[in-house]
Amino acid sequence: MTTTDLDRQPLGPTVPADLSILVEAFARRADVHDRTATFPGQDFDDLFAAGLNAPTVPREHGGLGLGPLHGQTNRLWQMTRQLAAADLSLARCWEGHTNSLVLLDALATEEQKARWFGAVVRRGQRWVAWSGEPKATKPGEQQRFGTTVQRKGNGWVVDGTKVFATSAIGADWAILLVDPAGPGGAREAGKDSRVLMLACELADPSVSVDESWWDPIGMRATASHLVRFDQTYIPDTHRIGEPGDYLKQEWQTVFIPHYAASFLGAADAAYQYALNYVMRQNKGTDPFVQQRIGAMSVAVETGELWLRHVADLWDAGRRREARIAGSRARHLVEHLALDTVDHCVRACGARCLVKPSPIERILRDLSFYVRHDNDDHILATIGRAALGQPYDPSFYKP
Ligand SMILES: Cc1cc2nc3c(=O)[nH]c(=O)nc-3n(C[C@H](O)[C@H](O)[C@H](O)COP(=O)(O)OP(=O)(O)OC[C@H]3O[C@@H](n4cnc5c(N)ncnc54)[C@H](O)[C@@H]3O)c2cc1C
Known part of the structure; x- marks a missing residue:
């Protein structure tokens, strides 16, 4: 098969x-x-x-x-x-x-x-979930992003901004990951912090979307805009779980291999494109093209096997193993998918990078999406786990 x-x-x-x-x-x-x-x-x-x-x-x-x-x-x-x-x-x-x-x-x-x-x-x-409050500004950027959250009556008041807010103009509700200790979202918070999950109805007039910030190389249709919260009141009835649950219970680890599933889909599309193109152009007898196709097929199958392996661990309730295996898969599939797109471009040539070729879009999308986490930090975390050292399986902090 x-x-x-x-x-x-x-x-x-x-x-x-x-x-x-x-x-x-x-x-x-x-x-x-x-x-x-x-x-x-x-x-x-x-x-x-x-x-x-x-x-x-x-x-x-x-x-x-x-x-x-x-x-x-x-x-x-x-x-x-x-x-x-x-x-x-x-x-x-x-x-x-x-x-x-x-x-x-x-x-x-x-x-x-x-x-x-x-x-x-x-x-x-x-629905969508938003943490995105990167603290470091990019060159030339004046504004800083982040939220404050304060107790008021039987609820919370959220004030400030988030970026990378996927589906900002398409979602009805966002789970806001906000830290009462100060700006930074879940990524920047300490493991013992009491980060809240607050369900925010985005039709609330205190919530506005600034569409001028989002002009990236790829993943453009995620509409991951800057979202502003102007003293947004969120009642306790909209709090999900207990303060600190997201980090303490390591929920991010459930979602990390889900990125890998997306990366693998990009690889599938590139592989399929290359197969069709090469066969239509009768280039399948070229030994270099054959090698590229061979490498793509192995990459896609390897990604598939890894995803199944991690999924089986989750389904068997082997959560401790599943958590770090998810990061291994996330790391590996990033490279398999990037390699597959590169093989596709080399086998099919420059024309596959001329719009409206899907490969042109996939190359931009994938190169941007894999930045969602830093692969150097992921690999170091996998190394720390293998060495028996303490590690952060959620956000890969040193
Ligand atoms: C397409 C896309 C969609 C997204 N959607 C969402 C979403 O819906 N919800 C959400 O919450 N987030 C989302 N994110 C945001 C993502 O979760 C990150 O917050 C975002 O990628 C951080 O931006 P950055 O890499 O530019 O900045 P930074 O986080 O500042 O990182 C910049 C670089 O510095 C490195 N770095 C960070 N800390 C250290 C350190 N201590 N030592 C050395 N190096 C360090 C990073 O690894 C990275 O390489 C999305 C990201 C992308 C790309």
Whole structure:
């Protein structure tokens, strides 16, 4: 069985087959979304219409019951992979949405679940989670980003800015990861900090989006804008879990291999493009092209095997191993995917980098998306774990 055969296997009974029809439309729209940096709202609407927009919502709440809380991790990641092959930006928005629903499933009260899951399943509401408060400014940048959060009555007042706020103009709700100790979000906080998860309704008039900040090389359609909170009041009824749960319970480690699923989708798309191109051009007898194709097929299959391995660890409840294995997969698949795109470009030549070629977009998207975490720090963390030293499995801090 070839990797391509593997890719085409049905995902199983819990993933309706019509996703493969939808992704063709998503791939066709990706170019326009990229050029105009537009959130892929129509794609989300189509997923909702097909009953596919609540994969990690439990079945008793009307969802598909996929993901690591339901022993169905790989099925979720295979969905993400298919979406990423169509449009990596869409996959990032989808990850933010489905990951947020995992957090609600694990930590929200029954009343919160009934309300929020109901609106996702019946009205197609979209979620995302925002930490993004990088402290270092880039050259020439005057403004600093960050939020303060203060207790008021039976709730909290959030003030300030976040950046890299994926789906800023497309989501209905955002889980704000905010630190009462000061700006920095979850990434900059200490492990023992009491970072809060506050569900913020984005229609609140105190929340505004500054679309001038987001003009990146790739992942443009994630619409990861600067979001401003002007004394935004969030009642206790919108707090998810207990203060500190996100870091103490290491939730980031559940989502790290999900990035790898997206990277692998990008590799799938590059591999498929190269196969089609080379065969159409009758270049398949060239020994160098053969080597490139061979390397791509091994890379994609390796990524697939690693994802399955990590998913199996989560599904077997082997969480300690799953956490560090997820980072190993995240590290490895980043390189496999970047290599696959490079092999594709070398096999297909310069024309595959002329718009509206999907490879031109994938190259930009992937090179930007893998910066989501610093691979040097990921690898050092894997090394620290192997050496028996203390390590931060969530944000890879030294
Ligand atoms: C497409 C995309 C979508 C995103 N969406 C979201 C989202 O929806 N929600 C969200 O919360 N975040 C999101 N992020 C943001 C992401 O989580 C990071 O916060 C962001 O990438 C940090 O920006 P930076 O790398 O420019 O800055 P920095 O964090 O300042 O890092 C700059 C560089 O310095 C390195 N560095 C940092 N600390 C140290 C240190 N102590 N010693 C040495 N080097 C160090 C970093 O590893 C990095 O290489 C997204 C990022 C991307 C790329």
